[in-house]
Amino acid sequence: MSIKMMILQLAGGMLVSTQIFIVTLVFSLPLGLIIAFGRMSKNSIISTIVKFYISVMRGTPLMLQLMMVYFGPFYIFGIKVSNSYRLWATFIGFTVNYAAYFAEIYRSGIQSMPVGQYEAARLLGYRKSQTFFRIILPQVIKRILPSVTNEIITLVKDTSLAFTISVSEMFSMARALASSQTSMMPFVAAGLFYYVFNLIVAFVMERVEKKLSYYQ
Amino acid sequence: MNLLEMNHVKKTYQNLEVIKDISLTVKKGEIVSIIGPSGSGKSTLLRCATMLETMDSGELIYLGEKAAWNDHTGRSVYAAKKERRKIRENYGLVFQNFNLFPHYSVMKNITDAPITVQNRDKKEVYKSARELLKKMGLEDKEQAYPCQLSGGQSQRVAIARALALNPKILFFDEPTSALDPELTGEVLKVIRSLADLDITMVIVTHEMAFARDISDRIIFMDDGIIVEEGKPEDVFSSDNLRTKSFLGRYGQ
Numbered sequence: 182m183s184i185k186m187m188i189l190q191l192a193g194g195m196l197v198s199t200q201i202f203i204v205t206l207v208f209s210l211p212l213g214l215i216i217a218f219g220r221m222s223k224n225s226i227i228s229t230i231v232k233f234y235i236s237v238m239r240g241t242p243l244m245l246q247l248m249m250v251y252f253g254p255f256y257i258f259g260i261k262v263s264n265s266y267r268l269w270a271t272f273i274g275f276t277v278n279y280a281a282y283f284a285e286i287y288r289s290g291i292q293s294m295p296v297g298q299y300e301a302a303r304l305l306g307y308r309k310s311q312t313f314f315r316i317i318l319p320q321v322i323k324r325i326l327p328s329v330t331n332e333i334i335t336l337v338k339d340t341s342l343a344f345t346i347s348v349s350e351m352f353s354m355a356r357a358l359a360s361s362q363t364s365m366m367p368f369v370a371a372g373l374f375y376y377v378f379n380l381i382v383a384f385v386m387e388r389v390e391k392k393l394s395y396y397q
Numbered sequence: 398m399n400l401l402e403m404n405h406v407k408k409t410y411q412n413l414e415v416i417k418d419i420s421l422t423v424k425k426g427e428i429v430s431i432i433g434p435s436g437s438g439k440s441t442l443l444r445c446a447t448m449l450e451t452m453d454s455g456e457l458i459y460l461g462e463k464a465a466w467n468d469h470t471g472r473s474v475y476a477a478k479k480e481r482r483k484i485r486e487n488y489g490l491v492f493q494n495f496n497l498f499p500h501y502s503v504m505k506n507i508t509d510a511p512i513t514v515q516n517r518d519k520k521e522v523y524k525s526a527r528e529l530l531k532k533m534g535l536e537d538k539e540q541a542y543p544c545q546l547s548g549g550q551s552q553r554v555a556i557a558r559a560l561a562l563n564p565k566i567l568f569f570d571e572p573t574s575a576l577d578p579e580l581t582g583e584v585l586k587v588i589r590s591l592a593d594l595d596i597t598m599v600i601v602t603h604e605m606a607f608a609r610d611i612s613d614r615i616i617f618m619d620d621g622i623i624v625e626e627g628k629p630e631d632v633f634s635s636d637n638l639r640t641k642s643f644l645g646r647y648g649q
Contacts, residue, residue: 300449301496305510305562306485315513319500396499397544 194354205275213283238281290321406455417621430608433618489559549580
């Protein structure tokens with residue numbers, strides 16, 4: 182099999198990996214913010230539940246979580262799942278896992294904001310939601326950007342974990358090809374894919390950071 | 398009518414009585430300075446007046462409208478959120494450390510609240526903001542960001558930001574304490590110019606000469622109570638030992 186053919190086959194995997202990446206980010210970033218609010222809630226029942234959720238998400242392997250989401254419906258509730266559920270299970274597993282990490286990052290950013298910003302906003306008549314979205318959140322985003330970049334880079338590599346529930350993403354495809362062709366090339370190609378992907382992520386995030394560096 | 402009325406205010410932080418039964422009224426057009434040693438409760442009193450702190454006991458009234466009053470056990474009860482919002486429109490506060498919004502330009506710092514909170518016309522808000530900046534001597538700083546300003550410039554922007562909402566009364570919480578003498582001078586000059594505009598002001602300050610010159614009335618606080626209150630010339634020539642020892646060389 183020519184290298185061209187290999188790459189063509191791997192391209193399908195790339196697409197799936199990219200899909201997992203985008204869907205996870207799109208849903209876990211806002212969900213993380215909501216979870217952060219729950220974690221900081223004055224209601225101790227809510228904050229305890231959310232704290233427990235975060236500790237489970239961070240304290241157990243993502244691989245295991247993916248399996249729970251994929252096999253859980255059948256083993257626990259006896260629901261037969263279709264084949265297309267694999268990808269959905271991946272989206273769900275990744276989103277709830279990454280949301281927990283993002284929630285803690287948001288929390289660190291929100292709690293680092295000086296109280297004077299809230300007081301100034303209150304005196305100027307901003308409502309609570311206006312204060313948060315106009316005054317606090319933009320500054321929080323700037324503060325947490327380096328941590329978020331770290332998390333996003335980890336996510337690119339973590340997408341390979343979807344292979345545990347047989348989603349045909351980049352890593353699964355490379356593994357299958359490598360064994361059928363008895364060649365190292367698919368692995369090299371896969372490595373290159375993740376590396377270049379993260380180069381792009383780093384480049385984009387650096388641009389965003391620069392864009393936000395107009396103030397201190 | 399009294400613009401501001403505070404009656405029998407008490408405030409305790411973890412067994413420390415910061416304010417012990419203080420009453421205070423401010424009339425329209427009056428300039429009142431509150432002086433006293435650090436830890437005497439001046440700032441706390443201002444924070445109670447602006448509802449940044451809740452009083453344990455006492456009444457808070459703006460233009461006859463009650464923001465807080467005592468229940469039958471003598472503890473302060475505050476008006477509902479909606480009323481408090483309305484009452485808050487009466488006053489502005491200038492902080493010791495400015496608290497400008499760092500991600501907004503000078504212009505946006507001043508115009509954002511009038512536009513988004515008061516829903517005023519954008520053009521009109523910008524026009525009056527430019528006038529305010531001119532008055533502050535900052536007409537060339539419109540597009541600057543707070544991190545590019547000196548402390549004195551920042552404080553002047555903060556004053557403009559508070560004025561942009563057209564408050565009836567403006568509070569200053571040690572507006573020059575974070576500034577060196579030169580910058581202090583430029584900020585005090587601006588506050589002086591406001592006095593000519595007939596804006597009611599309550600100023601907590603350590604600038605004795607300034608307080609003496611600008612105020613209609615001076616309140617000397619110590620240890621959570623008002624020791625003495627009156628015209629600047631009376632307070633500065635007071636026979637009260639505590640006042641005398643605090644004022645030191647400023648006393649006559």
